[in-house]
Amino acid sequence: MFDSLTEKFTGLFKDLSGQGKLSEANIKEASARVRRALLEADVNYKVVKDFAAAVEARALGEDVLTSITPGQKFVKIVYDQMVETLGSVNQPLALSPQPPTVIMVCGLQGSGKTTTCAKLAKHLSKPGRRIMLAAADIYRPAAVQQLEILSKQVGCDFFKLDSTDVAQICQEAKQEAVKKLIDVLILDTAGRLHIDTEMMAELERVQKTVKPQEILLVVDGMTGQDAVNIATEFSKALPLSGVIMTKLDGDARGGAALSLKVISGQPIKFIGVGEKLSALEEFHPSRVASRILGMGDVVGLVEKAQNVFDEKQAGKLEEKLRQQSFTLEDFAGQMKQMKKMGSLSDIMKMLPGGMSLPQDAAIDDKALGTIEAIISSMTPQERQKPQILNGSRKRRIALGSGTSVQQVNQLLNQFEMSQRMMKQMMNSKGRGFKMPRGF
Ligand SMILES: Nc1nc2c(ncn2[C@@H]2O[C@H](COP(=O)(O)OP(=O)(O)OP(=O)(O)O)[C@@H](O)[C@H]2O)c(=O)[nH]1
Numbered sequence: 098m099f100d101s102l103t104e105k106f107t108g109l110f111k112d113l114s115g116q117g118k119l120s121e122a123n124i125k126e127a128s129a130r131v132r133r134a135l136l137e138a139d140v141n142y143k144v145v146k147d148f149a150a151a152v153e154a155r156a157l158g159e160d161v162l163t164s165i166t167p168g169q170k171f172v173k174i175v176y177d178q179m180v181e182t183l184g185s186v187n188q189p190l191a192l193s194p195q196p197p198t199v200i201m202v203c204g205l206q207g208s209g210k211t212t213t214c215a216k217l218a219k220h221l222s223k224p225g226r227r228i229m230l231a232a233a234d235i236y237r238p239a240a241v242q243q244l245e246i247l248s249k250q251v252g253c254d255f256f257k258l259d260s261t262d263v264a265q266i267c268q269e270a271k272q273e274a275v276k277k278l279i280d281v282l283i284l285d286t287a288g289r290l291h292i293d294t295e296m297m298a299e300l301e302r303v304q305k306t307v308k309p310q311e312i313l314l315v316v317d318g319m320t321g322q323d324a325v326n327i328a329t330e331f332s333k334a335l336p337l338s339g340v341i342m343t344k345l346d347g348d349a350r351g352g353a354a355l356s357l358k359v360i361s362g363q364p365i366k367f368i369g370v371g372e373k374l375s376a377l378e379e380f381h382p383s384r385v386a387s388r389i390l391g392m393g394d395v396v397g398l399v400e401k402a403q404n405v406f407d408e409k410q411a412g413k414l415e416e417k418l419r420q421q422s423f424t425l426e427d428f429a430g431q432m433k434q435m436k437k438m439g440s441l442s443d444i445m446k447m448l449p450g451g452m453s454l455p456q457d458a459a460i461d462d463k464a465l466g467t468i469e470a471i472i473s474s475m476t477p478q479e480r481q482k483p484q485i486l487n488g489s490r491k492r493r494i495a496l497g498s499g500t501s502v503q504q505v506n507q508l509l510n511q512f513e514m515s516q517r518m519m520k521q522m523m524n525s526k527g528r529g530f531k532m533p534r535g536f
């Protein structure tokens with residue numbers, strides 16, 4: 098999502114860390130590179146100007162010049178500035194202690210409102226919490242049906258009403274929510290091609306009638322500066338509580354995300370990173386800054402893993418490791434779980450330094466298929482005890498899986514490495530999560 102920006106920053110940091118000491122000229126040159134990188138990523142020029150000036154002033158003012166690790170100090174300054182620019186901390190949704198909490202979702206046509214409503218419902222759902230989606234888009238014929246289908250997918254309640262008065266629909270949805278003991282009611286409103294007075298008047302009426310706790314504006318991250326302008330306009334007309342920026346999985350250059358808080362004053366609360374209902378992430382400035390600067394997002398990765406790995410299986414794996422009986426079969430199973438977390442290249446990006454991995458060092462998704470093929474060509478005994486694999490067995494496996502002996506050897510090495518890595522992780526348990534080097 099911020100690929101080209103990350104590339105530029107990691108390049109800059111690498112150059113800086115190669116230098117023993119930094120001069121004033123080095124710092125000026127480095128902040129000029131920061132400025133260029135941000136401008137190329139389509140960050141608002143005012144934000145860029147202030148960002149680069151702040152970084153330069155702090156770098157010159159602090160003891161970067163005399164520091165033993167000037168490169169690292171500079172990185173830290175850029176990181177802090179970026180976290181601040183992104184809004185400092187995550188702004189969670191304000192769930193009312195007295196249900197139902199009403200969340201009104203608004204935005205222009207096609208920005209991703211309806212999808213985001215369903216994603217939010219999924220994100221918020223947990224045992225014992227009842228969520229209802231209400232269709233308040235009466236203009237597009239298929240809109241109500243779209244939301245109804247999505248509600249079924251999420252497994253939450255759904256409300257619709259045959260009326261042309263949007264405020265009335267929302268009000269009755271709220272009454273229904275109270276009656277059905279719903280905890281969170283999400284209103285999917287209609288968009289327009291452009292901001293117009295009619296839409297704003299309608300949204301205002303809904304806001305005054307149902308008094309939502311949250312008014313979230315959905316903007317399309319691919320539209321760059323337009324998204325920022327739209328947020329600024331909306332926040333003048335409605336008491337917004339935050340923004341959700343969608344489609345950041347595409348080739349959006351990320352400039353909008355970096356400009357939004359400063360220019361519109363609105364915090365980004367979530368980002369949409371795909372069409373699937375699970376493709377919604379809480380927006381944490383510190384994590385996003387780490388990702389942009391190529392430092393990885395280990396917290397995000399662990400969260401992602403927790404969502405996918407089932408605990409029972411993890412427990413079994415742990416037991417096996419303890420007894421040192423982690424086999425190739427477990428290895429294959431583990432690979433499959435990893436696959437569920439998304440494409441490996443995405444996962445690599447969340448790892449510190451992941452971006453700067455040389456192309457051939459990254460495990461590609463096709464390689465997973467090869468691994469599975471090799472393992473399934475082995476006999477159960479070979480999977481349990483790979484040390485019995487001699488030359489002729491390896492040749493047989495290579496032939497059976499359509500690979501080469503070299504590839505079989507490669508897999509065995511990877512397996513050994515993984516075994517070692519798991520042991521390391523086990524040893525560091527209780528002392529926090531530790532990423533082994535070179536993974
Ligand atoms: N890649 C990607 N696509 C998204 C994301 N969010 C929404 N979309 C897609 O954007 C398109 C429009 O989404 P909708 O949710 O229907 O947008 P809307 O704002 O409700 O549109 P209208 O009701 O017509 O105004 C759909 O094809 C979605 O799948 C996202 O985060 N990433």
Ligand SMILES: [Mg+2]
Pocket residue numbers: 210211212234240285
């Ligand atoms: Mg819609």
